[in-house]
Amino acid sequence: SRTIKLAVIPGDGIGPEVIAEAVKVLDAATASENVKFEKTPFSLGAARFLETGDVLTAEDLAAIAAHDAILLGAVGGVPGDPRLANANIERGLLLGLRFSLDHYVNLRPTVLFPGVPSPLSAPGNVDFVVIREGTEGPYVGNGGAIRQGTPNEVANEVSVNTAFGVERVVRYAFGVAAGRARKNLTLVHKTNVLVFAGSLWQRTVNALASEFPEVTVDYLHVDAATIFLVSNPSRLDVIVTDNLFGDILTDLAAAISGGIGLAASGNINPEGRFPSMFEPVHGSAPDIAGQQLADPTAAILSVALMLDHFGLTDAAARVNAAVTADVVARTTTGSASGPRSTASVGDAIVGLLTLEGLS
Ligand code: NAD
Ligand code: IPM
Ligand code: MN
Numbered sequence: 001s002r003t004i005k006l007a008v009i010p011g012d013g014i015g016p017e018v019i020a021e022a023v024k025v026l027d028a029a030t031a032s033e034n035v036k037f038e039k040t041p042f043s044l045g046a047a048r049f050l051e052t053g054d055v056l057t058a059e060d061l062a063a064i065a066a067h068d069a070i071l072l073g074a075v076g077g078v079p080g081d082p083r084l085a086n087a088n089i090e091r092g093l094l095l096g097l098r099f100s101l102d103h104y105v106n107l108r109p110t111v112l113f114p115g116v117p118s119p120l121s122a123p124g125n126v127d128f129v130v131i132r133e134g135t136e137g138p139y140v141g142n143g144g145a146i147r148q149g150t151p152n153e154v155a156n157e158v159s160v161n162t163a164f165g166v167e168r169v170v171r172y173a174f175g176v177a178a179g180r181a182r183k184n185l186t187l188v189h190k191t192n193v194l195v196f197a198g199s200l201w202q203r204t205v206n207a208l209a210s211e212f213p214e215v216t217v218d219y220l221h222v223d224a225a226t227i228f229l230v231s232n233p234s235r236l237d238v239i240v241t242d243n244l245f246g247d248i249l250t251d252l253a254a255a256i257s258g259g260i261g262l263a264a265s266g267n268i269n270p271e272g273r274f275p276s277m278f279e280p281v282h283g284s285a286p287d288i289a290g291q292q293l294a295d296p297t298a299a300i301l302s303v304a305l306m307l308d309h310f311g312l313t314d315a316a317a318r319v320n321a322a323v324t325a326d327v328v329a330r331t332t333t334g335s336a337s338g339p340r341s342t343a344s345v346g347d348a349i350v351g352l353l354t355l356e357g358l359s
Pocket of ligand 3: 251
């Protein structure tokens with residue numbers, strides 16, 4: 001039987017709570033498959049930093065890189081904690097992993113499940129994928145400040161966009177679009193203002209369009225994209241965009257499709273030279289941490305993305321079906337019993353896997 005080595009990074013806040021449920025579902029969904037996920041826990045994040053002063057050491061990175069995939073909960077301490085002022089956990093750990101492991105595709109699907117209430121009055125059929133570039137843009141850390149702390153301070157954050165980096169993620173996005181029913185790709189950028197990066201992205205899309213004649217191509221400025229995400233999200237199929245625009249759009253996408261507790265993501269290295277990393281879009285949610293209030297569904301759907309990544313499409317489909325059944329049940333059984341704990345949502349999804357012969 002096949003063994004997949006999985007690095008598990010529960011992280012901070014609600015991270016460990018949602019990862020416990022994701023692991024339960026992973027085990028249940030693969031019980032009948034000829035595959036074994038061999039898990040190694042890694043204690044990383046704000047809590048670890050406060051203990052040891054380390055964020056991501058060379059040894060950590062080498063040990064994680066020796067796995068086939070990574071499942072991550074969330075990292076980050078309580079905003080404003082003075083002990084973390086200079087720690088930069090998110091940059092050092094999360095971006096450290098995404099950049100070191102060349103996760104140039106940040107895959108963030110948005111689906112409005114049947115019965116899930118959306119804050120939009122007429123959302124329509126919401127089913128799109130944001131492909132967020134993951135290793136370039138304003139996230140590279142190519143910045144600096146002079147005269148810091150003076151009235152004459154100048155702070156720069158430089159957005160880096162390479163022909164190589166843009167081409168590979170746009171090509172991937174065309175491939176995703178070509179495999180979907182509507183075969184539409186929308187480039188989201190800000191070409192009217194960010195003229196150098198915008199031009200590179202637009203020329204790259206134009207050049208690749210001829211290789212994918214079956215894919216129709218659109219363009220939206222990022223500000224207008226936020227309008228359409230709210231006024232007419234069903235027009236969207238596949239979006240390809242810069243690292244920062246993709247970050248912002250995917251929290252909005254989560255909000256229109258039932259909330260951040262349902263939004264999953266994959267940080268993919270498509271060539272498989274490095275392990276890909278699967279994680280909910282949300283953060284460590286210090287406001288609800290430790291109370292079993294977090295929805296583990298985003299982490300569980302991230303497991304489904306991971307199963308798909310390994311070609312375990314039946315197991316992935318079963319997890320998606322169990323989640324769909326669970327979200328339908330939540331909305332039809334009413335709230336008489338009150339909100340469900342994190343663990344009871346995980347247990348319910350495992351129960352649905354078993355009950356419906358899905359496991
Ligand atoms: P957040 O996503 O942690 O929380 C935003 C809001 O959504 C909060 O009200 C929270 O309670 C709610 N929420 C989040 N996940 C939820 C879930 N599963 N179920 C129910 N409600 C949920 O964003 P934030 O408050 O901006 O950030 C908190 C910390 O997390 C910061 O340190 C930030 O840098 C970090 N962060 C980490 C990641 C990551 O590890 N991938 C992502 C985003 C933010
Ligand atoms: C996300 C998060 C991260 C990002 C932060 C915590 C570095 O917001 O995964 O969406 O901006 O990519
Ligand atoms: Mn984000």
